[in-house]
Amino acid sequence: MVRAPCCEKMGLKRGPWTIEEDRILINYITAYGHGNWRALPKQAGLLRCGKSCRLRWTNYLRPDIKRGNFSREEEETILELHEKLGNRWSAIAARLPGRTDNEIKNVWHTHLKKKLIKKNQLEITKPPPVLPHSTQNHKHDHQVTAEKEPQVPMNYPNQDSPQHSSGDDAASSATTTCASNGSFHDSFGHEMDENFYGHEMDEDFWADVLSVDISGDFDQFSQLDGVENVCGYNSNMNDGMEYWFNLFSSAGEIPELPGF
């Protein structure tokens, strides 16, 4: 079936999002939610297609996004889940709070795939263990196939969860990254230093991007009702909210966020 594109290309902006566009999108979703992505850009006054808005929100602007490098535990979790699930990035992301499918996909292709191939090559070059002759025959088969990316069919009949569940999964997965007392936890629930995920690096990054001095009162911002409501949980600052904070503080809008 041939379908028209999801949005007319005429007059709609593409490419990287500007800070102003981010603010408009956050303002709108904070005030009205995102019931209908297709109608959203028109109602919010954005010259973007709904798909682009959804992607920007889910992959970047959502307040529960965790930024910075992946921890060793997270990498191991991805490897483990990828072995079980294949390239089902959204299913993997659902098990890694604060991480998006896009981010996991990127880290897989840039780091983990190579890591896995290297590991498998090392195993292949290792002298084979002495095995009973009946089992030795199939040893190499397994190692060779492990080097390839698992081929997962488009329909996943053997999976215990439905294929399209990332929206709900993502929402439910957002509840464990940052406790109400401000402590940070990794995906295994271990308490962590807040700098662990490269928080300090992010601060510099955003300061550069926004040309603002980051010395504001995050607590005041993060405890606003509207912020809590959009986050879906009672949370203090995390990286996504930090971005919000800077976005609005640079425009002098705190605490008069729309919808609050």
Add this chain to the structure above:
DNA sequence: AACTCGGTCAACCGCCTTATG
């Protein structure tokens, strides 16, 4: 200093599934 190359990651594309009338 200028250039190349490879890594990174945000964004887009096309297809599929689900929801709705």
Add this chain to the structure above:
DNA sequence: ACATAAGGCGGTTGACCGAGT
């Protein structure tokens, strides 16, 4: 039951940046 709209997914692209030459 069917057609269409909308949401969502995985694959891919391309701009950017830093390291190496």
